[in-house]
Amino acid sequence: MKANIPVLTIAAAACTLLSLPSAASQTSVVEFDREEARKLGWRIVDDGVMGGLSKGKMEISESGILRFSGNLSLENNGGFSSLRTDDLELDLSGAEGLIARVKGDGRNYQLRLSTDERYRGMQISFKKDFSTKKGKWTEVKVPFEQFEGSFRGMSLKDRKFDPAKIERLGLLLGDKKAGPFQLEVDWIVAYGNSDSAKSVVDLALADERFKTLTAALTEAKLVETLNGSGPFTVFAPTDEAFSKLPKGTVEELLKPENRAKLQSILKYHVIPGSVDLAAGLKAGEASSVQGEALSIEFAEGRVRVNEATLLDANITASNGVIHVIDSVLLPPAPKNDLASVAERAGSFGTLLAGVEAAGLSDVLTEEGPLTILAPTDEAFAKLPKGTLKTLLKKENRDQLVAILSMHAIKGTVTGGDALNAKRANSVSGEKLQFSIEAGSFKVNGATILKTDITCDNGVIHVIDEVLLPGSTSKEKQKPATAKTIAPDRRIEGAIEKGVPVFNQGDHEKCADIYRDCLTSLASDRSLDDSVRQSLSDLIKRADHAKPTERAWLFRAGLDRVLASLTQ
Structure with missing residues (x-):
């Protein structure tokens, strides 16, 4: 699974779906973390297999983004570059199609799927073109019914695509335009399958009201949180709620360098446990995943979550419940002690x-x-x-x-x-x-x-x-003055000598230095008898300790005597 992003965008929307259509369910197909990519065996296949000169390459970033790039050449009757998995077994029966989050260069690419369908004993591909916007992330939705069979450029419209028997996934560029290309893919999910539309992660993406929340959860890499077993209670702001924020705020929060702040805000909208409206009002407040508390109360004829108004409540999911709100909740400023x-x-x-x-x-x-x-x-x-x-x-x-x-x-x-x-x-x-x-x-x-x-x-x-x-x-270091009595000078000298020895790791030698000083103090009649007796007792008691502990005990004794002398 992609690190902290499993079906994130889905989750995002899922968070906020209140009266969501049952067909909004999604299932993660590909998330492009490196371990997953290794297992699927993604590889480049260029027109070089037919004599062409096109060159493609693929990279998987640490954050789980696939980058398919290279140069398309039309020489030698070439003109395509593709990326495909090894053979696999993927059953998407019941799903209605695929959604891919992509960022391209303005060119048209193809999603390609292969099943057990064959032409003259060889595997055929089912393809569907999709367009990209240069430098912008978009979500491409492709119903399975629009995939058309083909074999080496020959159309096979009579062949039927069976989503229950998918054997290979792929992407292809073949728009007959020479030059460099680049396509990035964040994830591919299958949508539909109303029987499985149950989790909070599965509830949101299809609802047009929650595009901003979807984008925010995606950029914050928080889908994993909402896709877990939970249960979770999610307070989901609408797009209108996000539009109330000061101009430019959302754009700033979506920048990678502001991810930590975005995560903090989004986690402030999630409460551990499944809390319906009645339970929330009875409790009056609840602690969010972010750590700060949320207040939940009925005031002026409305249910309020902090300062936000509740628009819809108790949208039940298999791993929690969703409540819709009209404002984005902003956590209080962090403590600064x-x-x-x-x-x-x-x-x-x-x-x-x-x-x-x-x-x-x-x-x-x-x-x-x-x-x-x-x-x-x-x-x-x-x-x-x-x-x-x-x-x-x-x-x-x-x-x-x-x-x-x-x-x-x-x-x-x-x-x-x-x-x-x-x-x-x-x-x-x-x-x-x-x-x-x-x-x-x-x-x-x-x-x-x-x-x-x-x-x-x-x-x-x-x-x-x-x-x-x-x-x-x-x-x-100041030398001892005439006003400093001999015991002070001896203690300070022992400490000055012992500290570097201790720091160099010779605890036994340090203890010996301190012990010699304590012994001389214990016999110094200028000191009070009770002090000298306590030092003698300390020496006897500490001599049976290990070197490190003995050094600390002797040092503590020196400190006490020095403190009493300088009071």
Whole structure:
């Protein structure tokens, strides 16, 4: 099946069919995804088989579009290029014909089908010409009764086409006009067969009121959603509903670069489950597939879905129900808090997972303001193997909180503010130093990749490394002053020495560095007896832990002593 597009256009219309004729059913025949194309064995057959010089080629795009192109030559009595499948078995009995979504070059092409009919023992083709509009997508509808038999250019009008015994599909250009050609095909479906007109996907395409919705669902690649088992409830805007949007809006939404926005709007019209009008009014609201809620109420003599008026209701399908509305539903603007912006960016999954594990999720959604130095997923991947896994354990929550808090500054600090101030205190109390080094904007040695991503409750700056407590830019390290007592200097020195060792993956050596410092502090009589005793207890307890955990435990002990000394 075409990725996310199975019978999309059909689905689109299906979405909106209220009093749809029963003959509106469609069945997907070809959708041109690459795996399907491989199985069907599509191949080029040019007039070279008869001495001609025409050359055709075919391509299947990643989005599932067939491109049949080349050059038609009339030399050597040539003049055709074709594309056909291998032999197959296709039963379209009960269907009335085919619909193909095509974009051509203004030339006339042929749809060609072969059945078990033979002429002198050889397979014949049933053909039907169709025209294209240059550079425009159109839907070509061809009833089976219009297919005419032929064999090597000879008309066989007396032969009867049997849709139950189709053995080959094909396309052909033979308009006797030399020159380049190009035809694109999105899909081919069979229409009719009223007995199977049941799903929401099968209900729409034949209704003239829903051409815009059909086009939108097609471009958004959302048919798969509506063609599934469901059930789904679809609020289907009419063409008139789309025409109410500001001029140019629909055209902009249909552009490939705006697909995500179009998908969001269309998903806002779909509710999981089969919700009839009575159930919808009783509930008063429902959550859409897009995620935001829809209100459903009776007001001023009309049923309203948000601000839209319900025109028709309870169109039952095998996988849901359809309600018709007179306006397009527009989802509310997305949340713009720090957490939502980071989530939408898609490159901060590890950071957000850490925030959740540390129990800090509410911090990113509260009023703030807060400045976040946000390491990317690649930044977290630079940490020594196993570090992240260890940090996410419940018993290491304090260490995780300390690290994450170092990436936050109270207030809104723009990139310019940070560079002018050159330093700031993080929420954890760690010092942050900002500078320009070799042309790069740095914070504690990490490169700031992007600044000033504005949020409602703060600002985000993107960095390429995870900041660890005790790490600062070497150029900005300050020597100890006369006012700094010896325990402070020892702790800061141990941290400065241990952090790079830990980051290089030697957790045991780092733990030894911290342990030596703690041992000296435990025997330093300038410290309170209770502090020295707690450090001795920590050393005994942590000595039985694994190197990584031991390093973190010792580091936490150093941080506590340093905090008490600087209060």
